[in-house]
Amino acid sequence: MPLLEVEEVSKAFRGLRAVAGASFSVEGQSITALIGPNGAGKTTLFNLVAGVYRPDRGDIRLRGRSIAGLPAHRVCAAGVGRTFQLVKPFAGLSVLDNAIVGALNGERTVSGARARAVAVLERLGLSGKAEVAASHLTLADRRRLEVARALATRPSLLLLDEMMAGLRPTEIDELVGVLRNVQREEGVTILLTEHVMRAVMALADQIVVLHHGEVIARGEPAAIVRNPAVLDCYLGEDATAGEPGA
Amino acid sequence: MTSDRPAGAGDRRRLALITVVTVALVTLPLVGSSYLVSVATLALYLAYVGQAWNVMMGFAGQLSLGHSLYVGLGAYVAAGIFVHFGVGPWAGLWLAVAICSAVGAFIGLLAFRLRISGVQLSLLTVAFAELARIGFDHLDWFGGPGGLFLRVGDRNHIDLLGFRGPPAMYYYAMLALAAGALGVCALLLRRRPGYYWRAIREDEVAAQALGIDTFRWKMLAVVLSSAMTAIAGVFFAFYNNSLFPEQIFGFGRSIEIILGPVIGGLGTLFGPIVGAVALVLLGDGTTEILAKAGVDLPGARQVVHGLVLLLVTIYLPNGLWPPLARALGFQPRRL
Ligand SMILES: Nc1ncnc2c1ncn2[C@@H]1O[C@H](COP(=O)(O)OP(=O)(O)OP(=O)(O)O)[C@@H](O)[C@H]1O
Ligand SMILES: [Mg+2]
Numbered sequence: 297m298p299l300l301e302v303e304e305v306s307k308a309f310r311g312l313r314a315v316a317g318a319s320f321s322v323e324g325q326s327i328t329a330l331i332g333p334n335g336a337g338k339t340t341l342f343n344l345v346a347g348v349y350r351p352d353r354g355d356i357r358l359r360g361r362s363i364a365g366l367p368a369h370r371v372c373a374a375g376v377g378r379t380f381q382l383v384k385p386f387a388g389l390s391v392l393d394n395a396i397v398g399a400l401n402g403e404r405t406v407s408g409a410r411a412r413a414v415a416v417l418e419r420l421g422l423s424g425k426a427e428v429a430a431s432h433l434t435l436a437d438r439r440r441l442e443v444a445r446a447l448a449t450r451p452s453l454l455l456l457d458e459m460m461a462g463l464r465p466t467e468i469d470e471l472v473g474v475l476r477n478v479q480r481e482e483g484v485t486i487l488l489t490e491h492v493m494r495a496v497m498a499l500a501d502q503i504v505v506l507h508h509g510e511v512i513a514r515g516e517p518a519a520i521v522r523n524p525a526v527l528d529c530y531l532g533e534d535a536t537a538g539e540p541g542a
Numbered sequence: 543m544t545s546d547r548p549a550g551a552g553d554r555r556r557l558a559l560i561t562v563v564t565v566a567l568v569t570l571p572l573v574g575s576s577y578l579v580s581v582a583t584l585a586l587y588l589a590y591v592g593q594a595w596n597v598m599m600g601f602a603g604q605l606s607l608g609h610s611l612y613v614g615l616g617a618y619v620a621a622g623i624f625v626h627f628g629v630g631p632w633a634g635l636w637l638a639v640a641i642c643s644a645v646g647a648f649i650g651l652l653a654f655r656l657r658i659s660g661v662q663l664s665l666l667t668v669a670f671a672e673l674a675r676i677g678f679d680h681l682d683w684f685g686g687p688g689g690l691f692l693r694v695g696d697r698n699h700i701d702l703l704g705f706r707g708p709p710a711m712y713y714y715a716m717l718a719l720a721a722g723a724l725g726v727c728a729l730l731l732r733r734r735p736g737y738y739w740r741a742i743r744e745d746e747v748a749a750q751a752l753g754i755d756t757f758r759w760k761m762l763a764v765v766l767s768s769a770m771t772a773i774a775g776v777f778f779a780f781y782n783n784s785l786f787p788e789q790i791f792g793f794g795r796s797i798e799i800i801l802g803p804v805i806g807g808l809g810t811l812f813g814p815i816v817g818a819v820a821l822v823l824l825g826d827g828t829t830e831i832l833a834k835a836g837v838d839l840p841g842a843r844q845v846v847h848g849l850v851l852l853l854v855t856i857y858l859p860n861g862l863w864p865p866l867a868r869a870l871g872f873q874p875r876r877l
Contacts, residue, residue, distance in 0.1 A: 346751060372753035380751075385745035388809075397741045400734055401753035409737075506615055 297360050299324040299485050300345070305339075305354035305364075305532075306509075307344055309382070314325055314340040316509035322453070322502070325484045327479055329496045329517075332506035333530050338491075341506065342455050347371035348377045358453065372401060377451030379442035379486055381458045381489075381506040385430035391417065392426040398448030413448055416536060419481065420444040420474060424515040436467040442472070460495045472498045473504055493531070497521075505530065552871045559870060567591055579709045583781075586823040587774065592814030593723040597801070600809035601727075601736065602745025602763035603661065607669030611674050612768045616730050618684050619657035621692055624779075626683070629670025631705040633781050638772045645670075646768025650761045659746075668793065674794045675791035683825040685785070692783040705780045719777070720815065723770060727813055739763055740834035743809070771799075784787055801847060805854045805859025816863045821847055825873035870873035 298321035307315040309488060312387040320327045330442050332336050343349050345356055347368040356364040372378075377398075386394050387392050395413035396406070403409040417423050420440045425433065430441060435440040459475070460468050474493050479486050490496045496503065496517070503520040507530065513523045519527055571579050591613065598604050619641050620634030649670055653663050680689045695706030705715075729737050738759045741749040748758050779785060789795070807818025825843040832839055858865060 348747075367755075368750040369745075369753050369755045372751060378649055378751050380748065384745045384748035386741050386748065388744050389740055393737065393740070397749070397754075398739050398752045400737055406737070445748075445752060 298322055299359060300487065301357040301360075302341070302345070302423060303355045303357070305341070305342055305344055305351045305356060307349055309471075313509050315344065315351075317492060318506065318509065318511050319354075319510055320504045320514055322485060322487055324452075324485050325479075325483065326501040327475075327488065327499050328459050328502045328504060329500035330414055330487060330489045330494060330504045330506060331491070331493075333532065337509040339457055340509075342378060342457050342487075342489065345366060345371070346376060346455060348534040350434045350510070372449055372451070375450075375452040376452070376455065378447030378455035379439070379457055380457065381461075383438045383442050385433070385438055385441055386514050386522075387429070387431035389430055389431055390427050391422055391433070391441060391444075394430050394502045395444050396516055398445040401449035409448075412450075416444045419447070419478060421470075436463050436471070436479075440470065443475070445479065447478060449486070454486045458489055458491065459492055460492040464488045468492060468495055471495075495520075545694065554558040555871050574636050576709055579713050581822055581826050583709065583713045583716050584826075585819050586713070587737050587777070588798070588802045588818035588822065589815040590716065590720045590723050591771055591774045591799045591804070592775065592818055593720070593727060594767050595799050596607065596732075596803040596814050597727065597739075597770065598767035599633070600803055601731070602739040602760055603761060604760055605664040606667040606764075606767070606796075607664040607768075607793075608671035608773045608792070608796050609689040609771055609798070609799045610675065611667070612646065612771035613778060613795065613799070614627035614671075614790040615645060615672055616680070616786070617790060618678060618775075620776040621690050622684055624692060625690060628653045629662035629704060631776055635773065635776050638776050640729040640818055642768045642775070643765050643774030645762045647761065648680050650745065654757050654760050662823070667775075668733030671791055671793070671796060675703060675787050678787035684755050689784055689786045691785075692779065694783050694813065712777075715777065719773065720791070720795060724815070725813065731811065732754050734757065735762065740809070801851060802840075803861075805850055807863035810861065812867070813861050813863040816866060817861065820862060821850065824850055 300322040302321065303319050304317050305319070306313065306317050318337070318341060332338055338351070344351050345363075347363070347366050347370065350365040354364070355362055358374055358376065361374070363374055365377070366374070386397065389397070391482065392413055395416055396409045399412035399416070400406070403412055414423070414426070416477050417426055420443055422437065422440055422444055425437065430438070435507060438473060443454075443459070450510035457472055458473070463471065475486065476499060476511065478484065487498070500517050503515065504511055504516050505520060505526050512529065513520055521531060552815035568752050572580055574582070591609070595609050598606055614773040619638040620631055620835065622633055623637065624631065649667065651660070653666055659667060673852065678684055684690050695701060695704060697708055700707040700711055738749070738754050741752065741754060742756050742759060778790070801821055802817035803814040804817065805820060807813030825846050828846045829842050832842055854862060
């Protein structure tokens with residue numbers, strides 16, 4: 297059974313069909329990339345999975361159990377962690393306290409949560425900044441903190457919304473390495489959206505292409521970048537080089 | 543982390559400071575004048591209600607500008623059953639806490655289910671306080687606009703059960719309440735509620751995504767804050783012995799409650815205390831000096847409070863406590 301199943305899911309905003317009958321599934325212990333032009337509905341789909349919105353139609357299942365329409369905190373408790381495209385750190389709290397808030401999801405005591413938070417910050421390379429206020433972090437570190445906080449909740453599925461946008465190439469390469477590590481060492485399944493194709497090609501086992509809210513292609517990365525429909529609407533000529541739509 | 547450091551000069555200085563402050567607070571009624579005792583009681587009272595309000599706004603980020611509602615309700619409930627049925631303050635306390643918690647829960651339920659927050663929430667709390675003010679004007683059982691008066695007891699005899707006695711008794715009661723509130727808040731901040739409230743204060747959507755049932759935790763903050771404030775109301779009733787709706791539910795009273803924590807440092811443990819002391823010292827100090835100089839300026843205290851607020855807002859946006867803590871060698875812990 298796949299870890300995540302998205303089945304014929306639709307969501308409209310005042311008549312605008314943001315997600316229109318999208319279906320795909322994500323196998324456990326893998327990395328799936330959800331790509332597509334700006335406004336394709338990627339973030340909306342994340343918000344549907346994470347419980348921010350209730351789908352107008354369709355079903356979303358985690359390990360076979362429907363999570364569609366559950367409030368966000370119950371989706372998290374069910375095992376879904378997520379980051380935000382526009383980062384949302386707890387700005388007034390230290391990096392460590394940010395991670396502790398996440399870790400309290402799976403821990404009974406604050407000291408247990410602190411231990412988990414310390415381990416997660418280590419994994420994300422933020423140990424040296426544990427006592428710094430989150431508001432003082434660079435964009436690259438804020439993105440890492442988003443991952444750390446979500447990972448601290450001990451999710452089985454991690455949703456990462458555009459981690460790479462606005463980062464320098466060296467920062468992107470570092471983060472790619474960190475994410476691959478996270479997937480392997482923590483045994484977590486990752487679903488990510490990304491415009492930076494270099495990162496997508498380096499990370500993804502499977503790519504799902506969204507266009508006008510519909511899934512127009514899905515499959516292995518090598519096949520997707522040669523798919524005429526995908527080339528036509530999104531990737532254009534030099535698939536793996538540029539940063540289309542960013 | 544603090545616990546890893548060896549005890550050094552800073553620790554000794556801090557311990558000395560805490561000892562001095564504690565001794566000064568405990569011995570104050572023995573050595574101070576009755577005026578000093580009444581001023582200190584007022585400062586402790588403001589520190590306590592400020593601490594209670596701080597739970598809701600400073601910790602959980604939910605702005606109430608109508609906390610006089612809970613002071614007034616608590617006071618009237620305890621005073622009403624005392625005047626009419628002779629029920630003492632200790633029983634009245636439980637009823638006051640129960641009723642204020644229920645009212646707080648009702649307002650919280652209304653606001654949070656309708657997703658009201660920020661300015662709208664604060665206006666809703668003002669509306670409820672105003673509603674109470676107007677309502678109690680029309681409740682003859684509580685004396686209406688003419689006021690509700692409690693029989694004044696023997697001031698030279700300490701009657702703990704009836705909460706009647708000399709000013710020093712009220713001072714010590716307020717000292718115990720302020721210390722207790724400080725202890726409870728310190729404990730809560732270090733545990734799950736503290737982490738969850740601060741997360742909600744900083745970003746509610748992110749908090750939900752991390753598994754926090756934000757509705758539940760906001761409700762806890764409102765109910766705890768209103769229950770704590772109710773106790774201050776009961777104290778006020780038996781300390782003041784007269785209650786008027788205009789006076790106790792007034793908007794000015796709500797502002798007076800929030801001034802301490804705002805000036806002292808929102809969301810900090812010692813901010814409400816430092817702020818209350820600063821306000822009372824400066825406010826009463828000025829009126830004292832003016833009185834000695836033979837000048838009678840009604841409203842001088844409010845002007846001083848306004849000035850302090852203005853200066854702190856401009857020059858110390860985090861309040862008096864964070865810089866003071868650093869100067870005293872305390873760890874400027876982020877809360
Ligand atoms: N809360 C909302 N209210 C109204 N319209 C919305 C809302 N959220 C998204 N939309 C619209 O839905 C469509 C899909 O938006 P979405 O943010 O999901 O796209 P995306 O694929 O994440 O784009 P990007 O690559 O730019 O992040 C867009 O047309 C957007 O304007
Ligand atoms: Mg998006």
